[in-house]
Amino acid sequence: MKKIYLSLATLLLLTGCINDKPKQKLDGEELLTQKCASCHNLDMPPKNYDNEIAPSLMAVTFHLKDLITSSNPSEHKSKIISFVQDYVVNPTAEKSICDKASLDSYGLMPSQKGKVTDDEVEAMVEYMYEYYDNKKLLEQLAEERRLKNMPPHERVMEQKGCLTCHGMEKDKVVAPSFKMISDKYEKKDREMLIQSIKDGTKGKWENRKLPMPSFKKISDKDVEGVVDWILR
Known part of the structure; x- marks a missing residue:
């Protein structure tokens, strides 16, 4: 009889636990x-x-x-x-x-x-x-107005996080500064730089081990604007 009571108590306890489960x-x-x-x-x-x-x-x-x-x-x-x-x-x-x-x-x-x-x-x-x-x-409308009033290259660089790796003037360990890129390349390198941003790149800078990821989702107009700003 004790076994029966024990089994019933266990069943009730388990049933209670199941019913008390929090709603998903x-x-x-x-x-x-x-x-x-x-x-x-x-x-x-x-x-x-x-x-x-x-x-x-x-x-x-x-x-x-x-x-x-x-x-x-x-x-x-x-x-x-x-x-x-x-x-x-x-x-x-x-x-x-x-x-x-x-x-x-x-x-x-x-x-x-x-x-x-x-x-x-x-x-x-x-x-x-x-x-x-x-x-x-x-707040969202104010932010949209702020971005809209920014120079296009600055807007793209902020939205895509370019400044996380690249400095404007000063070099960063992860990636060269935009000034360094500007000093190294000329207008004849425009298409190459555009493709480097779209496809990603690696090995173009000494002691830079991390590859630059691709940014295929950025529009052609935005990529070209950033490159033209670099080569200005």
């Missing part, structure tokens, strides 16, 4: 890409509005944050999650937070009943709430 954390960004990107633009800010069939998720999120109010950030997010969980499976014009012009333009979203779970909606809204942030948007 869902990836809100990935879910948005899988379930929403076919209709909604996910960029912040949207890069274009071509063939738009639903408002961008940035606009949706900002609208939700404005119209569903709470002084407590945690409660605010929870209220938005609850609203979206209900709305996506039972959308109606009365529930919609869109103005009449938007509803006339986009129409009412189709019900997602059976296509998305409450847990998935929660993960997506959690991501939207944190990612689509007005302060982040303003």
Whole structure:
């Protein structure tokens, strides 16, 4: 009898452990890409509005944050999650937070009943709430303006991390400075330098053991701009 009780206790303990397993954390960004990107633009800010069939998720999120109010950030997010969980499976014009012009333009979203779970909606809204942030948007726009106003070669070198290995004037152990490259090469070497950046290179500088990686994804215009600046 003791063995039976012991077996039952063990079974209950194991069952309890299994049931107490923490829920798997869902990836809100990935879910948005899988379930929403076919209709909604996910960029912040949207890069274009071509063939738009639903408002961008940035606009949706900002609208939700404005119209569903709470002084407590945690409660605010929870209220938005609850609203979206209900709305996506039972959308109606009365529930919609869109103005009449938007509803006339986009129409009412189709019900997602059976296509998305409450847990998935929660993960997506959690991501939207944190990612689509007005302060982040303003900072991003300011950074884009800063990069746009930079000389093209400086923008490319900053974005691609060129200065991590190359100094402007002073030599670095990893790679020669841009001044050294400029002093060594002439305008007749332009095409060779362009290909060296695109394909990578090794062995052109004494005591430089690390090869330069290829940068095939940089546009021809950007590579040519950097080389022309070096050879100026």
